[in-house]
Amino acid sequence: MAENRSTKRLFQGKTVFLGIIVELGVVVVLVFSGIIVSWLVTW
Amino acid sequence: MRQRKLKLDILLIFYYAALIIMGLGATMLVPAVVALGFREWNTALDFVIAILLSFLTGNIFLLFVPQEIRKLKLSWLHGMVAVTVAWFVGMIIGAVPYYLSGFYGSFLDAAFDVMSGLTTTGLTLVQDLDHVPYGINMWRHLLTFIGGQGVVVLALSFLFRDISGAFKLYVGEAKEEQILPNTRNTARVIWIISVIYLFVGTVVFWLIGMVIGLSPLRAFFHGLWVFMAAWSTGGFAPQSQNIMYYHSVLYELACFFFITVGSFNFALHYNVFRGNYREVWRNMEIITFFTTFSLLFLVVACGLAKLGVYTGFSEVFRKGFFHVLSAHTGTGFMTIYSSQFHGWSELAISGLLVAMLLGGSACSTAGGFKALRVGIIWHTLLREVKRLISPESAIIAEKFHHIRDVLLEERHVRGAMLTVLLYIVTFVITAIIGTACGFPLYDAAFEAASATANVGLSIGVTTPAMPAVLKVVYIFVMWAGRLEFMAVLAGVAFIFEAVRRR
Numbered sequence: 001m002a003e004n005r006s007t008k009r010l011f012q013g014k015t016v017f018l019g020i021i022v023e024l025g026v027v028v029v030l031v032f033s034g035i036i037v038s039w040l041v042t043w
Numbered sequence: 044m045r046q047r048k049l050k051l052d053i054l055l056i057f058y059y060a061a062l063i064i065m066g067l068g069a070t071m072l073v074p075a076v077v078a079l080g081f082r083e084w085n086t087a088l089d090f091v092i093a094i095l096l097s098f099l100t101g102n103i104f105l106l107f108v109p110q111e112i113r114k115l116k117l118s119w120l121h122g123m124v125a126v127t128v129a130w131f132v133g134m135i136i137g138a139v140p141y142y143l144s145g146f147y148g149s150f151l152d153a154a155f156d157v158m159s160g161l162t163t164t165g166l167t168l169v170q171d172l173d174h175v176p177y178g179i180n181m182w183r184h185l186l187t188f189i190g191g192q193g194v195v196v197l198a199l200s201f202l203f204r205d206i207s208g209a210f211k212l213y214v215g216e217a218k219e220e221q222i223l224p225n226t227r228n229t230a231r232v233i234w235i236i237s238v239i240y241l242f243v244g245t246v247v248f249w250l251i252g253m254v255i256g257l258s259p260l261r262a263f264f265h266g267l268w269v270f271m272a273a274w275s276t277g278g279f280a281p282q283s284q285n286i287m288y289y290h291s292v293l294y295e296l297a298c299f300f301f302i303t304v305g306s307f308n309f310a311l312h313y314n315v316f317r318g319n320y321r322e323v324w325r326n327m328e329i330i331t332f333f334t335t336f337s338l339l340f341l342v343v344a345c346g347l348a349k350l351g352v353y354t355g356f357s358e359v360f361r362k363g364f365f366h367v368l369s370a371h372t373g374t375g376f377m378t379i380y381s382s383q384f385h386g387w388s389e390l391a392i393s394g395l396l397v398a399m400l401l402g403g404s405a406c407s408t409a410g411g412f413k414a415l416r417v418g419i420i421w422h423t424l425l426r427e428v429k430r431l432i433s434p435e436s437a438i439i440a441e442k443f444h445h446i447r448d449v450l451l452e453e454r455h456v457r458g459a460m461l462t463v464l465l466y467i468v469t470f471v472i473t474a475i476i477g478t479a480c481g482f483p484l485y486d487a488a489f490e491a492a493s494a495t496a497n498v499g500l501s502i503g504v505t506t507p508a509m510p511a512v513l514k515v516v517y518i519f520v521m522w523a524g525r526l527e528f529m530a531v532l533a534g535v536a537f538i539f540e541a542v543r544r545r
Contacts, residue, residue, distance in 0.1 A: 010232060010235065010313075010316075010317070011235065011239075011316050011317065015316060015317060015318040016239060016316045018318075018320065019312070019315040019316040019317075019318075019320065020240075020243065022315055022320045022323055023304045023307070023312075023315060023323065024300060025323075026303070026304075026323055026329065027299055027300045027303045027304065029333075030299075030303060030333065030336065030368075031296075031299060031364075033333075033337055033340075034340055034360055034364040034368075035360055037337065037340055037341050037344050038344055038356050038357075038359045038360035038363065038364065039356050041341070041344040041345055041347075041348040041359065042348055042354075042355065042356040042359055043356075
């Protein structure tokens with residue numbers, strides 16, 4: 001029971017929202033690196 | 044005595060396999076309801092037949108298992124073989140609504156698509172996809188979504204209450220990292236994270252769908268399905284042109300995000316969602332993925348620019364980046380036709396092939412070698428080089444960061460090397476079989492990498508007209524690759540052992 005209760009309280013809205021933003025940041029950096037590589041090879 | 048032990052093993056394996064199969068059968072209620080909502084009566088009936096069949100099969104299995112055996116503790120062998128049996132029988136039952144729908148040329152084609160969905164591969168043999176009913180499309184994408192998280196993870200979250208040895212079932216499905224001490228709670232965490240992203244992703248794709256001119260209802264279902272395929276790094280799409288159908292940069296950008304985060308380790312998501320944001324930039328898997336992705340995209344971009352396949356910067360980025368990311372995360376989304384890969388240079392295709400084999404993160408929805416293993420092999424190489432240049436008496440310790448600082452041990456190296464070796468051997472054998480079936484070596488190798496690493500990019504080999512033997516081989520390698528070989532090898536060893544004991 002105690003473990004089930006702790007599972008329910010695992011995440012808070014704020015940290016989840018910021019977590020998604022941080023993960024989005026990773027993808028943005030990846031995309032920018034892709035843009036730079038594309039620009040370099042076609043330059 | 045030995046006969047009795049064998050019988051006990053079989054009964055215990057069938058008990059857990061039966062529960063997982065019935066759990067999978069229960070999930071067919073979702074596409075059945077969707078079919079009813081769209082007044083697709085025949086499709087709804089197909090699902091009702093399949094649900095009844097799954098419960099009938101499960102109960103027949105259970106009929107032979109006495110109560111006292113159900114309480115026995117699972118061994119590693121039981122866990123591994125139960126998962127293998129459940130996936131195989133699940134494939135057959137899951138194929139029933141596909142086959143009854145009339146959109147598949149044979150039952151083998153339908154079974155191929157179920158295994159492709161469950162293993163999040165994305166290769167498909169469906170015919171006339173653009174006119175497939177909503178119910179069938181729901182089942183295709185739901186299978187991918189369930190397969191990404193894991194059928195066992197689903198069963199552990201919602202079906203089993205207290206079972207001893209749950210971790211062995213969990214590991215059997217190639218998810219060796221326990222996020223929480225309790226396996227059932229770990230399975231629940233995986234589902235909570237997936238459902239959070241399911242909500243976010245469906246809304247994002249839904250809005251973009253409406254912006255690009257789809258009706259709200261159609262945009263919603265396309266958004267839901269594309270998200271399910273993206274997050275599970277599955278590669279299915281509701282239209283035969285895959286993501287190219289939408290002709291939308293916004294849709295492609297959303298795909299970039301969801302396929303990338305879909306390939307991240309669930310332990311990483313858990314830490315980030317708990318507020319440990321720095322983990323993203325310190326984690327060895329992310330660093331390895333970034334490095335290999337950047338190098339391979341450079342190779343592919345050079346290959347594309349060299350032949351002048353795409354002349355402008357935006358085309359190289361939009362086509363090249365999309366497909367390298369799709370390959371490296373093991374997704375298989377495409378924005379070109381399969382035949383257009385033949386126009387890409389050999390350098391670009393080689394880059395894609397390696398990206399497919401490398402795959403995403405461990406304990407994620409992605410397939411392939413996994414960034415964790417690639418990172419471990421890299422650190423092993425570093426350790427050996429350091430050892431060579433150090434005095435003989437020096438003790439060389441190599442560390443890597445994955446959720447916490449971990450000292451590189453021989454068991455890490457052995458595990459990583461063994462799995463990578465099995466992937467390479469399977470890939471080479473599958474490519475040779477493809478060549479023996481009459482396909483050019485390059486095409487056979489590309490498709491073999493795609494099937495083995497559960498990617499789903501196709502150069503045109505996977506069609507309903509391909510030889511039946513190749514369909515069977517691809518089903519097997521998708522299955523073995525998704526379960527990371529050990530569960531399937533345990534199943535094969537168990538059969539041999541059973542025969543030997545008789």
